[in-house]
Structures are given as structure tokens and as C-alpha cells.
Amino acid sequence: xxxxxxxxxxxxxxxxxxxxxxxxxxxxxxxxxxxxxxxxxxxxxxxxxxxxxxxxxxxxxxxxxxxx
Numbered sequence: 074x075x076x077x078x079x080x081x082x083x084x085x086x087x088x089x090x091x092x093x094x095x096x097x098x099x100x101x102x103x104x105x106x107x108x109x110x111x112x113x114x115x116x117x118x119x120x121x122x123x124x125x126x127x128x129x130x131x132x133x134x135x136x137x138x139x140x141x
Contacts, residue, residue: 090135097131098124 102109112120 086139090132090139093135094128094131098128101127 107120109120109124113124
């Protein structure tokens with residue numbers, strides 16, 4: 074029974090992390106006056122690197138919060 078509870082909690086925290094990543098991306102997109110989807114469609118590698126760094130940074134923060 075303990076394994077099922079831990080599995081459910083892991084899934085819940087995983088979904089919570091994904092939701093927080095999406096919200097962080099949306100907030101960043103609102104704050105920066107640039108159409109990221111258009112730039113990614115134009116194969117702008119610099120924008121892709123910035124977005125990847127943002128998502129990795131948020132993921133590290135979320136993982137530390139979940140681990141606490």
C-alpha cells in the first residue's frame with residue numbers, strides 16, 4: 074500500500090511541476106515583448122536557448138521545492 078501512495082504522490086508532484094513550468098513560460102512570454110512562437114518558427118536558435126534556460130531554471134527550483 075505504501076508503494077501505491079508514493080507512486081501517486083510522485084505522479085501528483087510531477088504534474089504539479091509541469092503545470093508550474095507552463096505557468097512560468099506563460100508569465101515570461103507576457104513580460105518580454107517578443108513573439109516566441111514566431112521566432113521559434115523562424116529557427117531562431119538564440120530564442121530557443123533562452124527558453125531552454127528558463128525552463129531548466131524553473132525545473133531546478135520546482136525540484137528543490139518538491140524535495141523539501
